[in-house]
Amino acid sequence: MRKPQRTGIGLIAGFKIFKGLLLLIVSLGLLPLIHGEIATFFSLLLEALHLDADSRLLRNLVLRVDALRPHDLLMASLMGMGYAAICLTEGIGLWYEMSWAAYLVVISTGFFLPFELYELLDRITVLRIGILLLNLVIVAYLITQLKRHTLRSRRRTPQSLEHQQPGN
Secondary structure (H helix, E strand, O other), X not given: OOOOOOHHHHHHHHHHHHHHHHHHHXXXXXXXXXXXXXXXXXXXXXXXXXXXXXXXXXHHHHHHHHOOOHHHHHHHHHHHHHHHHHHHHHHHHXXXXXXXXXXXXXXXXXXXXXXXXXXXXXXXXXXXXXXXXXHHHHHHHHHHHHHOOOOEOOOOOHHHHHOOOOOO
């Protein structure tokens, strides 16, 4: 009988799956723009959102988008799909409470913490503080779960071998 899923692990898994799916959709959405007129598409998007296209900030953004080369879009799309695959793997692994997934999340999230701290020191904002704190909480929670051995590993324990049927 399977024990009920821990709320913290379930929330982190759901977040990772959501993030992975969203990133996958955005990355796949970039592919048709590789050979298209991305600045025209972006201008139409601004109009559809009823944003002021005469704004200096938006005009600069349109110029930057227009300067993107097809190779840049392809690389952004491929990198996004790769990161989406990692997020989905982490999320599904955590959903099934696998210890390897917790290790993967701790490593991948911990890898970005110095960059987040650098960005925070560069310019302090509430959003940057929140993201850094959220990631620190996730890493600390998963390390605690790993230390308590509450997640499943692929190794068979002596108890699981005792209950195994002969001939299996």
